[in-house]
Amino acid sequence: TYLYDWRRGGYSSVAEKLGIAKKLPFPLKDSWKVLGTIKPEIAAATGLAPDTVVTMGIHDSNASLLPYLVKDSGTDFVVNSTGTWCVLMHPQEEYGFAPEELGKVVFFNRSAYNKPVKTAIFLGGKEYEVWTGLFGAKSGAAPAAAAAPSPALYARILADRSAFILPEIVPGSGQFPGSIPQAVEGGRRYRLADIEAGRARPAFMDDPAMAEAVLNLSLALQTMVALERAGLAPGQTIFTEGGFRNNRDYNAILAAALPANPVHLTDMSEATSFGAALTGLAALEGTTPSALGGLFSIARIPAEPMPGLADFAAYREKWLALIAEAR
Numbered sequence: 001t002y003l004y005d006w007r008r009g010g011y012s013s014v015a016e017k018l019g020i021a022k023k024l025p026f027p028l029k030d031s032w033k034v035l036g037t038i039k040p041e042i043a044a045a046t047g048l049a050p051d052t053v054v055t056m057g058i059h060d061s062n063a064s065l066l067p068y069l070v071k072d073s074g075t076d077f078v079v080n081s082t083g084t085w086c087v088l089m090h091p092q093e094e095y096g097f098a099p100e101e102l103g104k105v106v107f108f109n110r111s112a113y114n115k116p117v118k119t120a121i122f123l124g125g126k127e128y129e130v131w132t133g134l135f136g137a138k139s140g141a142a143p144a145a146a147a148a149p150s151p152a153l154y155a156r157i158l159a160d161r162s163a164f165i166l167p168e169i170v171p172g173s174g175q176f177p178g179s180i181p182q183a184v185e186g187g188r189r190y191r192l193a194d195i196e197a198g199r200a201r202p203a204f205m206d207d208p209a210m211a212e213a214v215l216n217l218s219l220a221l222q223t224m225v226a227l228e229r230a231g232l233a234p235g236q237t238i239f240t241e242g243g244f245r246n247n248r249d250y251n252a253i254l255a256a257a258l259p260a261n262p263v264h265l266t267d268m269s270e271a272t273s274f275g276a277a278l279t280g281l282a283a284l285e286g287t288t289p290s291a292l293g294g295l296f297s298i299a300r301i302p303a304e305p306m307p308g309l310a311d312f313a314a315y316r317e318k319w320l321a322l323i324a325e326a327r
Contacts (some may be wrong), residue, residue: 031057032280038052041291055280061087062110066275075237083242084125087228091105105174124219127169128215153213155310159165179323183204184202224257242269267298
């Protein structure tokens with residue numbers, strides 16, 4: 001985080017100037033390190049056994065990454081952990097930022113194995129929830145049922161380059177600081193606030209299938225930018241876990257747009273809980289999570305690339321230009 005200085009191996013000038021550096025734990029211990037047992041009054045108040053151990057603990061994103069570090073040790077991959085926040089995590093050996101990454105929500109976590117994890121985030125799940133709640137809903141009507149866009153519809157949207165959804169639902173929360181959340185149709189801009197208030201609305205939002213397709217394209221494009229800033233390179237595997245595993249079109253777009261990177265869906269529906277449980281079991285058994293790798297497996301389902309995306313690059317170029325102009 002911003003509190004840690006990777007180059008000197010200690011807390012940063014930020015932590016020092018906040019006056020908290022000496023209040024933070026040091027040296028940093030393994031997440032499965034047993035620090036002791038709960039106090040008697042805690043046992044009495046909770047009903048937990050008096051010998052319940054207390055460990056160092058683990059951050060939620062690092063917990064969701066840990067099963068992949070155990071099972072895919074020695075390989076180069078990026079985990080696309082999706083939910084309210086989409087968190088793109090790329091384990092690396094070296095720390096450092098490209099100039100264009102400064103000012104974006106790109107940072108380094110410290111993994112369970114004390115290695116740098118380059119991380120880029122955006123509010124993908126929140127964007128999906130807010131925009132889909134508005135599709136097909138006019139004059140206070142209920143939101144439309146889930147749509148099923150066809151590949152032909154995606155191809156037409158990409159070729160026309162007329163309909164777009166731009167980030168960020170919470171300004172400054174992701175990869176496009178200064179961007180204003182809005183829809184664009186035929187060159188006209190419709191701010192999210194105006195759409196929500198019923199003051200203005202693009203016509204494509206009244207077609208649930210088309211609106212769903214435009215939104216999936218926006219989410220895939222945001223993911224691609226975050227992947228690039230997390231250090232994605234050809235040949236690296238992308239693992240999609242969490243809620244967006246169930247969005248077939250989103251993953252098919254990614255697979256088609258990134259032919260040099262296998263996109264796999266996993267069966268880790270609760271990777272954060274699973275990773276935390278690994279640290280707990282390692283603590284109880286006096287071992288490490290890596291030693292427990294034989295106890296579980298991670299299914300990998302290849303995402304099938306969506307056909308007909310020949311105009312994707314041109315659509316992306318215009319999408320980025322519209323974002324830049326909106327600031």
